[in-house]
Amino acid sequence: MKTYAFGVDLGGTTVKLGLFRTDSTLIEKWEIVTRTENHGEHLLPDIAQSIHEKMLEKSISLDEVAGVGMGVPGAVLHDSYVKPCVNLDQWGGEIAAQLSALCHDLPVKIVNDANAAALGEMANGSGKGYKNLVMITLGTGVGGAVIVDGKLIAGVHGAGGEIGHIKVAEPGDDVCGCGKSGCLERFSSATGVVLRAKKLLEDDSISSKMNSFDPLTCKDVIDCAKEGDEAAMQVVDLMTRMLGKALAMVSCVADPEVVVIGGGVSRAGSIITDGIRKYFLQYAFPATEDTRFVLAELGNDAGIYGAVQMVLA
Structure with missing residues (x-):
């Protein structure tokens, strides 16, 4: 047995x-x-x-x-x-x-x-009870997965769910690890958030508590945003706008019941989910506007x- x-x-x-x-x-x-x-x-x-x-x-x-x-x-x-x-x-x-x-x-x-x-989240976590879900993981990079009718969509090349490499911006000189530019990962990963913050702080006229951190981390940026730091709020707003935009694109193809948000950055909580939901509603096809957004439960x-x-x- x-x-x-x-x-x-x-x-x-x-x-x-x-x-x-x-x-x-x-x-x-x-x-x-x-x-x-x-x-x-x-x-x-x-x-x-x-x-x-x-x-x-x-x-x-x-x-x-x-x-x-x-x-x-x-x-x-x-x-x-x-x-x-x-x-x-x-x-x-x-x-x-x-x-x-x-x-x-x-x-x-x-x-x-x-x-x-x-x-894992579908079987035992915040995706339990759903058969159609998208998961996005926010860490050093941006990972993802698409499940339709309980089955993973891996694709012919194994690239199904590579949400981090959706092009959310016009090509430029900011090259992603994949070799292309304009990828979601360059805006919404922990690495991307720090990159955007540092670029913003190159303007000496901007006053921000973020300048006091060395080295600056994604958690520092988000914590500053929670405290009302305008520059940090601008960076987090860009992060969640790009996530909402990318997930609206995904919803037109996969049409999930729920989006599960995981990875270390997701521990920031509602400042992330609320921002994503706000911009998702701006970009999404109307039929998908009731898609739910939840935080992952199982962690590591x-x-x-x-x-x-x-x-x-």
Whole structure:
């Protein structure tokens, strides 16, 4: 009888792992260090060893395990093939087959990490009860995922849900990590917010509390905005306007019931959600104006909750 499953969230610094029951109940979670050297040659052996050690500790047999689901920071094709991941030293390939072989042929399915977070929120977080949702993650970059009728939209190239690279501004000399310009990520990620604030503060005539921070962080900018600092409020207003604009575009294609907003920046709360909703209503097609906006609930656990759904769904 299949009683257990493992969820894995592979990040650039740590690998988060979770042991679940097949009813999606989390039994235990833990972390190991991500070793990316030599094109990530240690990643899969380290993950397999950690899973094996947990099975020994809990006296779990192979026959009791439904499989392993893993989220990765890159594009994924056919739940198995991972395109080279920049922040994992170009690690990639037929990852599902390789990890399965290391785990004594347990079934393995792979998913993009933002997609995993969306699946997790749909199964156990603020997206529970919805089958049509969009998730946007606001951190160092801007990630995203689209779920329609309970199914992820990954696309032919694994690029479905790459909301951060929607063009919300005309091309210019501000080049995104993708090589293009005008991307949402350059305005609404933590990195983008700091960039916009620093550009604004280049004008010596502008007085702002943001000038007192060295280094300046996205949290500093948002905290200053909450305190009524006009320059910081201008930066946050631009951030949420671009998010509202991009999500209005997405709504014309995916028409979600709810947009789940996650990532570290989302912890700022209503100043983000209220701003997004305000501008979404300005840009959105009227039929989608009742789309809900909610904050993610699972935090750093969303990835393992979503990854395990790949083998439990």
